[in-house]
Amino acid sequence: MEIRIHGRGGQGVVTMSKIIAEAANLEGYFSQSMPFYGAERRGAPVVSFTRISEDPIYRTSQVYYPDILIVLDPILINFPEVFSGLGESSIAVLNSGSSADVAKKVVFVDATRIAIEHGLVVAGMPVPNVPMLGALLSSEIPISYKTMLEVVQKHFGADERIVSSFNEGYKGARRKTCRFTKMHFGHKGVMECEIPISTPSKGVAGRTGLWRVVKPVVDSERCNGCMSCWLHCPEGVIVETEEGIEIDYAYCKGCMICSSVCPKNAIKHESEMGVVQHAH
Amino acid sequence: MIEPEYFLPGSAACHGCPAAMCLRVILRALEGKAVVVVPASCSSVITGVYPHSALNVPVFNSAFAASAAVATGIRAGLDFYGEEGEVVVWAGDGGTYDIGLQSLSGAAERGEDILYICYNNEMYSNTGVQRSGATPYGAWTTTTVGGKREHRKDVAEILMAHNVPYIATASAGFLNDLYNKVRKAREIEGFRYIEILAPCPPGWRFPMDKTVEMGRLAVETGMWILYEVVEGKMRFTGLSKVIAEGKRKMKDIKEYLKLQGRFSHLSEEDIREIERYRDRRWEFLKRRANEL
Ligand SMILES: Cc1ncc(C[n+]2csc(CCOP(=O)(O)OP(=O)(O)O)c2C)c(N)n1
Numbered sequence: 001m002e003i004r005i006h007g008r009g010g011q012g013v014v015t016m017s018k019i020i021a022e023a024a025n026l027e028g029y030f031s032q033s034m035p036f037y038g039a040e041r042r043g044a045p046v047v048s049f050t051r052i053s054e055d056p057i058y059r060t061s062q063v064y065y066p067d068i069l070i071v072l073d074p075i076l077i078n079f080p081e082v083f084s085g086l087g088e089s090s091i092a093v094l095n096s097g098s099s100a101d102v103a104k105k106v107v108f109v110d111a112t113r114i115a116i117e118h119g120l121v122v123a124g125m126p127v128p129n130v131p132m133l134g135a136l137l138s139s140e141i142p143i144s145y146k147t148m149l150e151v152v153q154k155h156f157g158a159d160e161r162i163v164s165s166f167n168e169g170y171k172g173a174r175r176k177t178c179r180f181t182k183m184h185f186g187h188k189g190v191m192e193c194e195i196p197i198s199t200p201s202k203g204v205a206g207r208t209g210l211w212r213v214v215k216p217v218v219d220s221e222r223c224n225g226c227m228s229c230w231l232h233c234p235e236g237v238i239v240e241t242e243e244g245i246e247i248d249y250a251y252c253k254g255c256m257i258c259s260s261v262c263p264k265n266a267i268k269h270e271s272e273m274g275v276v277q278h279a280h
Numbered sequence: 281m282i283e284p285e286y287f288l289p290g291s292a293a294c295h296g297c298p299a300a301m302c303l304r305v306i307l308r309a310l311e312g313k314a315v316v317v318v319p320a321s322c323s324s325v326i327t328g329v330y331p332h333s334a335l336n337v338p339v340f341n342s343a344f345a346a347s348a349a350v351a352t353g354i355r356a357g358l359d360f361y362g363e364e365g366e367v368v369v370w371a372g373d374g375g376t377y378d379i380g381l382q383s384l385s386g387a388a389e390r391g392e393d394i395l396y397i398c399y400n401n402e403m404y405s406n407t408g409v410q411r412s413g414a415t416p417y418g419a420w421t422t423t424t425v426g427g428k429r430e431h432r433k434d435v436a437e438i439l440m441a442h443n444v445p446y447i448a449t450a451s452a453g454f455l456n457d458l459y460n461k462v463r464k465a466r467e468i469e470g471f472r473y474i475e476i477l478a479p480c481p482p483g484w485r486f487p488m489d490k491t492v493e494m495g496r497l498a499v500e501t502g503m504w505i506l507y508e509v510v511e512g513k514m515r516f517t518g519l520s521k522v523i524a525e526g527k528r529k530m531k532d533i534k535e536y537l538k539l540q541g542r543f544s545h546l547s548e549e550d551i552r553e554i555e556r557y558r559d560r561r562w563e564f565l566k567r568r569a570n571e572l
């Protein structure tokens with residue numbers, strides 16, 4: 001049995017994958033868990049893989065055709081690529097208040113709500129993996145309630161919030177049979193998105209404006225339009241408009257290089273009061 | 281003046297990252313007509329993870345040792361399909377000086393039509409600052425805790441021995457110069473190599489807004505030398521040309537070293553050793569420039 005878990009950095013994807021493998025092992029199976037090797041920074045999409053088998057596992061590739069697909073991040077449910085490789089008998093386990101036609105068999109639970117209600121929030125971000133492990137028991141995973149809870153407690157401690165959020169995920173999970181048409185990606189159905197191909201997008205690391213502690217502010221009286229700031233900006237967030245220089249604060253990280261290279265000293269430092277400094 | 285951007289905002293680069301800064305300039309110089317090969321490095325992180333990419337050009341994330349070989353293959357593929365565009369390797373100094381050196385040398389010797397660009401931050405940054413063959417004498421890294429005891433090697437000089445048609449050095453302190461060198465490299469066919477000094481704020485331990493200043497100081501103090509070798513003919517460029525012609529004196533290297541935490545433990549003797557090394561390199565390169 002092959003499992004693939006999608007989520008974002010900080011939601012506990014990799015830990016969830018390890019817990020499943022460990023629990024399967026206690027049930028007498030061979031198991032394997034590995035994250036997609038990449039940057040596990042907060043907010044960045046993360047994928048992890050788990051395999052469970054009665055025989056020793058020699059395959060060490062990524063999981064392209066999952067039997068169970070788990071999505072920890074409700075936003076990712078909108079990306080068809082996430083569901084690549086699902087077959088007729090695959091099950092999708094979603095962190096979502098409602099079902100979606102992404103697989104024939106869908107298990108869903110609003111794990112984010114459960115996480116928030118139980119205070120499972122780290123640095124402002126709900127961590128839904130524990131209720132999702134409870135919900136996972138409603139799929140065809142060969143792990144008993146008792147074993148799963150035991151491993152969860154081993155990882156997170158026997159805290160009452162952990163146990164009750166696990167139970168709520170377990171009891172709150174709904175299972176539904178959906179209309180499902182196998183998705184084809186790429187060219188004329190020949191390739192089913194086997195090679196992960198990314199698309200260019202702004203904000204691959206999220207809204208990096210949140211990293212800012214100091215804000216550069218342009219004094220248009222002093223600016224002579226030499227565009228030195230635009231040339232040196234590592235982020236490419238400075239643009240020239242009719243009104244002069246503009247900074248895209250959604251992504252400006254506040255490195256202040258623009259200010260340091262301005263020959264007219266026209267870029268001021270302004271403190272970002274009240275903004276929490278996010279780790280990066 | 282404003283050209284389209286191929287490096288999209290919101291990347292995963294640190295504050296003040298020289299790699300992001302220079303790559304943005306390079307992609308503009310290539311007008312986005314490029315396929316970029318990135319071996320394991322900060323840049324593979326900076327450009328984001330599946331399903332998103334911060335670069336608005338095709339990117340291939342290659343295995344560490346293989347970037348020049350992968351670029352060779354992509355070039356052959358593009359040629360087969362009659363596709364235009366530059367195949368660019370964008371590698372750190374770990375991926376160039378150490379781990380990727382054999383595939384780099386192989387591709388250079390075969391004369392592959394690729395543009396290899398090394399952003400040299402003088403260490404392995406992505407894995408938390410380890411020494412590389414490009415780390416200078418005296419620098420602290422997590423694997424040279426008391427300061428590195430050896431001088432760096434020089435891959436640009438190794439490539440001179442390969443007789444490739446274009447070699448240039450550049451610095452994050454002089455982005456227009458970098459832009460012009462990439463434009464020039466574009467016009468030349470065959471194996472081209474550009475190496476950029478890329479001062480990395482967290483790794484070298486200096487404030488995040490000083491990246492450009494550090495790139496300039498390196499050249500002003502003669503610690504980094506800007507030059508170009510076109511079809512074997514070498515000439516100094518930019519500020520290094522002014523220094524080579526004796527029109528400007530080099531600044532005291534202490535001005536460069538003292539701003540960086542990685543050099544904070546240096547003794548006077550260490551500093552003299554770095555100075556001697558700098559002077560030897562100048563002598564060597566001046567001789568070379570005169571010879572040819
Ligand atoms: C074969 C192999 N060994 C080790 C690694 C781990 N690794 C990833 S990035 C990196 C450092 C790269 O250093 P450099 O090429 O200087 O680029 P920088 O991180 O400085 O941008 C290392 C050691 C790897 N990905 N592959």
Ligand code: SF4
Binds near residue numbers: 297298326401480481
């Ligand atoms: S460690 Fe240095 S090179 Fe790497 S992303 Fe950060 S600033 Fe850039």
